[in-house]
Amino acid sequence: MSITWNDSTPIYRQLRDRVVAMILDGVLKQGDPLPSVRQVAGDFQINPITVSKAYQELVDENLVEKRRGLGMYVTEGARAALLESERERFLREEWPALHARLARLGLDLAELMRAPRQEEGR
Structure with missing residues (x-):
C-alpha cells in the first residue's frame, strides 16, 4: 500500500479511502487480512490512533470485521x-x-x- 498524503483531507480519511480503493480494485479480497495497525503506523510514520480511526470507519461501514486476537479482515460482500x-x-x-x-x-x-x-x- 503506497500513499501520498495531501493536506486538504484528514490522514485517517485518506487511509480509509486507500483501503476502499484496494477493495474496489480487487487488491484486497473477501477474507483478506488488513495490515496491522502497528505495521501501517510504522510504515507511514503516522500515529496508531489515526490508523485505528480509519479502520474503525471501515468496520462501521461493514467493509471489514474485527476478529479478536487475529486482526481485521475484508468482509463478505x-x-x-x-x-x-x-x-x-x-x-x-x-x-x-x-x-x-x-x-x-x-x-x-x-x-x-x-x-x-x-x-x-x-
Whole structure:
C-alpha cells in the first residue's frame, strides 16, 4: 500500500479511502487480512490512533470485521457493496457536472467511444 498524503483531507480519511480503493480494485479480497495497525503506523510514520480511526470507519461501514486476537479482515460482500454505493455517488454527485460539460462541448456518445482511453496510452 503506497500513499501520498495531501493536506486538504484528514490522514485517517485518506487511509480509509486507500483501503476502499484496494477493495474496489480487487487488491484486497473477501477474507483478506488488513495490515496491522502497528505495521501501517510504522510504515507511514503516522500515529496508531489515526490508523485505528480509519479502520474503525471501515468496520462501521461493514467493509471489514474485527476478529479478536487475529486482526481485521475484508468482509463478505464488501466489494459489491462498495461498487453499488460508489456508482450511486457518481451518478448523484459527479455525473450531473460531467453531463453538463459534455453537452456544453457538444460531445456525443460516438465521439466518446472513439476517444483514446487512459490505459491504452500506457
